[in-house]
Amino acid sequence: MLNQIIPIISAAGVSIAIVMIKGVGDASINKEIESKIGAYNYDFIKTVGLDVWNIVEEKFRLKEAVGKFTDEKIAEFNKLIKERISSISDEDIEKVRQAIVGEANKGKKELSEDITALHANVTKLTNDDASLVAENTSLKQTIYNIQNSVQTVSTTTQSTPGV
Template identity: 35%
Template sequence: MYQQIINALVPVLITAFTGVLVAIVKAVGNAGVQLIEEKAKAVKAKAGADKYDQYMKYAWSAWNMTDENFRITPALEKTFAAKQAEFEVQIKKLIPGITDEEIEMLRQAVAGEVNKGREAIEATASDTPGNGAEVNTTPAA
């Protein structure tokens, strides 16, 4: 009689044990997949940050080359637009394939750091037409 009870309970216990084991494996598997996805996102974010940091290093280098080129100019004969164009040339040499939008973003980031704490240039003592330092005298609407 005990043998019949054991023979009847063993398949039920095996089925229950298998169900519990499957549930545990599924929970652990889902947690593992989620962990891998989070790690992948972190790696992508780090790679993006590393790329940005590298681009900023190149931008600072291009800025310094441009600044040095304009520093030795005795007069304000080269305009701000010319300085921006020179920056674009330098950054394109350092980062081939960079887009104009990325160049603008990097130029603004570097200029913001360089000009932090400085007052804006509104006019020069010898303001001549075409030097890039004209003041707009039209009233704002």
């Protein structure tokens, strides 16, 4: 009798284990699929966001004044991305815009530092140039004064008889 019960119990145990493993496996697969879909959606939204960003940048490029159009640019970005991805939430738009702004601005700090250094060099060269021009003018005046003195001495010695 025990020989008849053991195969039934082991078959039931194996069936339960299979159901449990399948449930855990299905949950893992579903999470992986959701993760991949989420990554795909993020990549898609980011790509669309970059396209929209470039459109907005081009639209405001010629009007650019420091900080003047920031609110208009944000509103334009939000409007255009909503037109292209109607299901996107305002929160997701904000996240995508901030990610794109971060990428777009990552080289601006170095560029700003380079411009500041270049400006300092131009200022120094301008000051050096002004100093050299003043020195040149002073030297020309000194040469002129020496030439006049030599000419006066020469004229005086020529007009003095017996010298």
